[in-house]
Amino acid sequence: MQLLLMGAPGAGKGTQAAKLVKKFSIPQISTGDMFRAAVKEGTELGKAAKACMDAGKLVPDEITIGIVRERLAKDDCKNGFILDGFPRTVEQADALNKILDELGKKITCVLNINVPAEYLIERAVGRRLCRKCGATYHVKFHPPKGDTCDECGGELYQRADDNEATMKNRLGAYEASTRPLIDYYKNAGVYTEIDGRQPIDKVTEDLVSVLTSVQD
Numbered sequence: 286m287q288l289l290l291m292g293a294p295g296a297g298k299g300t301q302a303a304k305l306v307k308k309f310s311i312p313q314i315s316t317g318d319m320f321r322a323a324v325k326e327g328t329e330l331g332k333a334a335k336a337c338m339d340a341g342k343l344v345p346d347e348i349t350i351g352i353v354r355e356r357l358a359k360d361d362c363k364n365g366f367i368l369d370g371f372p373r374t375v376e377q378a379d380a381l382n383k384i385l386d387e388l389g390k391k392i393t394c395v396l397n398i399n400v401p402a403e404y405l406i407e408r409a410v411g412r413r414l415c416r417k418c419g420a421t422y423h424v425k426f427h428p429p430k431g432d433t434c435d436e437c438g439g440e441l442y443q444r445a446d447d448n449e450a451t452m453k454n455r456l457g458a459y460e461a462s463t464r465p466l467i468d469y470y471k472n473a474g475v476y477t478e479i480d481g482r483q484p485i486d487k488v489t490e491d492l493v494s495v496l497t498s499v500q501d
């Protein structure tokens with residue numbers, strides 16, 4: 286299964302991808318996670334991405350497409366993958382079609398987690414992540430039991446770009462560059478929308494019910 290999880294920043298893509306990874310045993314490929322890892326390691330890629338991420342802008346297409354092309358060629362993607370946060374522009378979507386053609390694969394399903402704008406800032410600002418295992422929490426909607434990660438005891442932190450000012454720019458980038466992909470994938474006949482305002486487990490249930498009905 287080649288899945289694309291779409292949705293505005295804070296819609297719940299990472300949260301749902303983690304659940305789908307467990308259910309379907311295919312890897313989650315998050316360009317945001319890849320950029321954050323590169324920033325942490327101080328690589329050239331990290332240096333190139335950091336300024337864009339801090340400003341809430343998209344990283345240039347040629348950089349983003351390059352890392353996805355490399356990642357999808359890895360062995361663990363043979364039986365499928367969940368793309369989380371890619372593509373975010375029409376140029377990236379066109380490039381993805383080309384990459385998949387080269388790999389002899391096609392998109393099984395594009396799942397858009399639809400959440401209205403007024404929910405998104407609260408979701409992002411309240412997000413907390415585990416430094417060790419990457420588990421996602423929310424101070425109000427999915428609080429950890431204590432001060433550390435429920436899964437592994439790791440330290441919890443807040444992303445630098447999860448503040449109101451940067452989120453406004455990220456939502457602007459979503460509207461300008463990513464929203465057009467809804468029609469792009471509707472026209473390709475692979476698009477499904479899920480109501481992301483529902484509780485986390487209900488969103489998962491809806492996603493799984495779509496996925497069990499689609500065939501590769």
Ligand code: ADP
Nearest residue numbers: 295296297298299300408412422423426484485
């Ligand atoms: P994305 O990967 O789309 O940016 P996340 O999965 O990281 O979004 O979710 C953003 C924040 O919202 C996290 O703190 C997460 O715990 C919380 N969240 C995710 N899904 C829901 C939901 N259905 N209802 C309430 N909060 C949610």
Ligand code: AMP
Nearest residue numbers: 316317337338342343344349370371373
């Ligand atoms: P995310 O973790 O998906 O919220 O992404 C965090 C940041 O990484 C974004 O605000 C962008 O700066 C950058 N980023 C992640 N994915 C992409 C992408 N597909 N194209 C361009 N920039 C991206």
